[in-house]
Amino acid sequence: xxxxxxxxxxxxxxxxxxxxxxxxxxxxxxxxxxxxxxxxxxxxxxxxxxxxxxxxxxxxxxxxxxxxxxxxxxxxxxxxxxxxxxxxxxxxxxxxxxxxxxxxxxxxxxxxxxxxxxxxxxxxxxxxxxxxxxxxxxxxxxxxxxxxxxxxxxxxxx
DNA sequence: GCCAACGTTGGC
DNA sequence: GCCAACGTTGGC
Numbered sequence: 260x261x262x263x264x265x266x267x268x269x270x271x272x273x274x275x276x277x278x279x280x281x282x283x284x285x286x287x288x289x290x291x292x293x294x295x296x297x298x299x300x301x302x303x304x305x306x307x308x309x310x311x312x313x314x315x316x317x318x319x320x321x322x323x324x325x326x327x328x329x330x331x332x333x334x335x336x337x338x339x340x341x342x343x344x345x346x347x348x349x350x351x352x353x354x355x356x357x358x359x360x361x362x363x364x365x366x367x368x369x370x371x372x373x374x375x376x377x378x379x380x381x382x383x384x385x386x387x388x389x390x391x392x393x394x395x396x397x398x399x400x401x402x403x404x405x406x407x408x409x410x411x412x413x414x415x416x417x
Numbered sequence: 418g419c420c421a422a423c424g425t426t427g428g429c
Numbered sequence: 430g431c432c433a434a435c436g437t438t439g440g441c
Binding site: 268270316319321393 | 437439440441
């Protein structure tokens with residue numbers, strides 16, 4: 260199966276690409292996803308070797324800032340069992356985990372962040388889920404064509 | 418900080 | 430099963 264591409268949103272004040280880069284082994288578990296659609300994408304679609312755009316959201320200029328790869332497929336998110344975690348879910352149990360996470364590893368930081376306005380300006384990228392009105396999905400698929408274009412922009416090519 | 422759009426919850 | 434109320438996301 261061909262490698263697939265994704266976009267992961269994160270508020271950099273909570274967790275940034277640099278945070279990922281500074282992790283031991285430059286890898287981390289993507290915990291805290293509490294949306295069924297996003298969970299199902301992790302559970303059903305994401306495979307080791309898939310790549311993702313790391314996107315910084317909820318800031319002045321939202322932007323894709325680099326890439327990472329999936330290094331472990333979906334498994335239970337431990338924070339759902341921890342009453343002290345903000346992601347705790349009392350309706351979940353280790354027997355019947357409701358929420359999943361994947362592990363990702365840092366790959367690249369863009370020379371030039373690819374901003375949301377920049378993405379919006381390109382007709383070739385107009386079909387991206389990211390641009391859909393009201394699309395708040397924190398994990399979303401990216402078409403290979405869009406992936407290529409954004410990586411080129413990130414390299415600083417025109 | 419505002420608020421539109423969306424997902425979830427819970428009363429009925 | 431409907432839908433109003435609520436909480437959250439995220440661009441602006």
